[in-house]
Amino acid sequence: MVPSLLNDAADTFGPPPRSARRTPAAERAAGFSRPPARPHGATRRLLLTVGLVALFLAASLAGGFLPGTGNGAAAAPRATAQPAEAIPQATIAVQGSGFPEGASGRLVWAESGESLKAFRTNKQGRFATTVRLPNVAEGDYEIIVRVGRTTRRIAIQVRDPVGDRVALGVFQPNAPGKDALNRAAELLGREPAIVMWYQHWGFPDTKDLNLEQLRDVARRGAVPMITWEPWNPRKGLKQSKYRLDNLCTTSNANANDGQKANNDYIDTWAEELDAYKEPVLLRFAHEMNGTWYPWGAGVNGNEAGDYVDAWRCIRDRFAAAGANNVEWVWSPNVSFFGSADLEPLFPGTNEVEWLGLDGYNFGGSPGDWRSFIEVFDASLKELENLPSASELPVMIAETASSETGGSKAGWIRAAMFNNLPLAYPQVRAIVWFNQKKEQDWRFTSSPPARAAFVAAANHPYYDGSLPR
Numbered sequence: 205m206v207p208s209l210l211n212d213a214a215d216t217f218g219p220p221p222r223s224a225r226r227t228p229a230a231e232r233a234a235g236f237s238r239p240p241a242r243p244h245g246a247t248r249r250l251l252l253t254v255g256l257v258a259l260f261l262a263a264s265l266a267g268g269f270l271p272g273t274g275n276g277a278a279a280a281p282r283a284t285a286q287p288a289e290a291i292p293q294a295t296i297a298v299q300g301s302g303f304p305e306g307a308s309g310r311l312v313w314a315e316s317g318e319s320l321k322a323f324r325t326n327k328q329g330r331f332a333t334t335v336r337l338p339n340v341a342e343g344d345y346e347i348i349v350r351v352g353r354t355t356r357r358i359a360i361q362v363r364d365p366v367g368d369r370v371a372l373g374v375f376q377p378n379a380p381g382k383d384a385l386n387r388a389a390e391l392l393g394r395e396p397a398i399v400m401w402y403q404h405w406g407f408p409d410t411k412d413l414n415l416e417q418l419r420d421v422a423r424r425g426a427v428p429m430i431t432w433e434p435w436n437p438r439k440g441l442k443q444s445k446y447r448l449d450n451l452c453t454t455s456n457a458n459a460n461d462g463q464k465a466n467n468d469y470i471d472t473w474a475e476e477l478d479a480y481k482e483p484v485l486l487r488f489a490h491e492m493n494g495t496w497y498p499w500g501a502g503v504n505g506n507e508a509g510d511y512v513d514a515w516r517c518i519r520d521r522f523a524a525a526g527a528n529n530v531e532w533v534w535s536p537n538v539s540f541f542g543s544a545d546l547e548p549l550f551p552g553t554n555e556v557e558w559l560g561l562d563g564y565n566f567g568g569s570p571g572d573w574r575s576f577i578e579v580f581d582a583s584l585k586e587l588e589n590l591p592s593a594s595e596l597p598v599m600i601a602e603t604a605s606s607e608t609g610g611s612k613a614g615w616i617r618a619a620m621f622n623n624l625p626l627a628y629p630q631v632r633a634i635v636w637f638n639q640k641k642e643q644d645w646r647f648t649s650s651p652p653a654r655a656a657f658v659a660a661a662n663h664p665y666y667d668g669s670l671p672r
Contacts, residue, residue, distance in 0.1 A: 367629025373398025535560025
């Protein structure tokens with residue numbers, strides 16, 4: 205026990221031996237000044253206890269151990285919204301701390317007094333919820349957070365979208381199979397406007413068109429978008445048959461056997477898509493500014509100009525077949541350190557109906573977390589600077605976010621209710637990559653992410669149709 209440790213040596217080990225004792229007279233004769241008499245052991249223990257309590261109180265006042273004092277004081281109630289600037293009817297997140305513990309609360313639209321959402325604080329006086337903004341005119345508003353007698357106000361800026369409505373699409377694994385289409389609609393709570401999938405020139409299972417599957421997509425009110433990849437994905441980057449200068453020739457007169465086979469394959473697709481008649485988006489050889497596909501710049505023996513030559517040759521063969529229902533999507537990856545410049549890879553506005561961009565938030569750690577704006581802004585500006593490209597609609601042709609390193613639900617809400625509608629009027633379509641691959645890109649990777657994406661998918665702003 206602490207008091208016994210503080211007793212002096214005499215109390216702990218007993219009095220000194222008789223021979224060591226000094227009488228008062230001897231001490232006075234020797235010039236010693238006798239100290240005041242010490243209190244008895246019980247009294248000393250009481251005094252020490254009082255002293256320790258005093259020290260504890262002083263430390264509490266300085267360091268905040270007691271409620272209502274110092275650093276440990278109950279924090280003042282505060283509440284925030286994310287995003288605090290959004291379009292009408294957006295779903296935003298509201299959270300707060302420092303409120304009464306375990307209490308019922310309510311979010312109220314200050315202008316009208318309308319109750320928006322009920323909630324309950326936890327044992328720490330915190331809460332987190334989502335709420336849909338009213339359909340109000342552009343302006344500055346407030347949400348009142350009310351918990352018992354405690355209230356706080358959150359400033360909300362409602363802004364009208366700067367562009368037309370956006371078409372929402374999805375890549376769902378195993379699409380365009382009927383089960384996959386049903387699953388996509390079930391997850392979204394609606395039919396997507398675009399259904400995207402991948403087909404490969406050199407892989408037997410995915411090389412051929414199935415027009416009935418395209419019709420299944422169209423019957424649901426969606427437009428099919430085929431990412432058309434000139435390679436066999438099981439044979440790596442070095443595939444001479446799929447080197448860019450071997451993909452297409454204007455005639456078979458001087459073509460080698462590989463080029464002739466490719467020409468025949470291209471013509472078959474062109475004829476079948478012409479027979480389909482309905483609109484179809486064809487995203488040929490995407491992410492060409494990277495180095496992970498055989499058609500990439502500087503990969504597989506590709507040289508400057510080869511990509512544009514191949515694109516124009518293939519498109520000419522489609523035009524010769526009369527496949528005017530095909531809309532061509534030129535879709536680089538967002539630029540990164542070491543990526544190829546976009547302008548030498550751009551076929552030109554007469555050769556392209558859509559500008560696309562692929563970009564992801566890979567997350568991994570808070571320092572690697574990138575917002576939608578951080579992923580896309582610089583590359584969207586690059587597209588605007590391509591010759592005459594500002595006349596073309598833009599599509600976010602692949603995107604998704606990781607769960608690790610930040611809030612995926614927050615990323616989705618910021619992207620869909622703030623970034624896209626308020627900053628990028630040129631973007632007319634967005635396609636979510638709904639697969640677990642390098643990361644869990646699915647919008648169903650967590651309940652909050654799913655709720656955020658479904659709220660966006662069913663917002664009127666994402667009920668757009670493709671421009672004709």
